[in-house]
Amino acid sequence: MPTKRTPRHRNIKRRVSPAAIAAFKANDFHALHRALGLNPWEMSPLPLDIEPLGCDPARPPNARMTLFDQSFEQAVELQRALIQASGGGGRDQ
Numbered sequence: 001m002p003t004k005r006t007p008r009h010r011n012i013k014r015r016v017s018p019a020a021i022a023a024f025k026a027n028d029f030h031a032l033h034r035a036l037g038l039n040p041w042e043m044s045p046l047p048l049d050i051e052p053l054g055c056d057p058a059r060p061p062n063a064r065m066t067l068f069d070q071s072f073e074q075a076v077e078l079q080r081a082l083i084q085a086s087g088g089g090g091r092d093q
Contacts, residue, residue, distance in 0.1 A: 016081050024082040029053065036078060042071040045078035055079060 015036050023031035027050050032038075036045070048056040053068075055075040064070050 016078070016085050021082060021086050025086055027051070041067045043068055043075035045075045045082055047079070 017035055020032060020035035023035050024046070027046060029044055029046060029051050032044065032046065033040070033042075038044070044051050044054045046054040048054045048059070055072060057076045057079070061069040061072055064072070
């Protein structure tokens with residue numbers, strides 16, 4: 001019997017909502033996770049210099065042993081989409 005499964009590579013642009021953009025600009029970790037529908041163990045798309053649980057595209061994790069480290073690529077894709085949607089880096093730092 002066939003089942004309806006969620007595609008593994010979801011459409012990132014679909015998840016970037018105005019609420020997610022506002023949370024990204026405000027550097028609000030919890031609001032951003034809620035707006036993007038991220039699980040608690042997933043890496044935040046906020047930059048690493050702003051949020052310790054964030055990502056830095058230039059510094060990928062050495063070993064992808066944990067679920068947190070495995071979400072690195074997703075976080076980088078979301079970060080790029082959010083920067084583009086927010087006007088190219090209009091975040092307060």
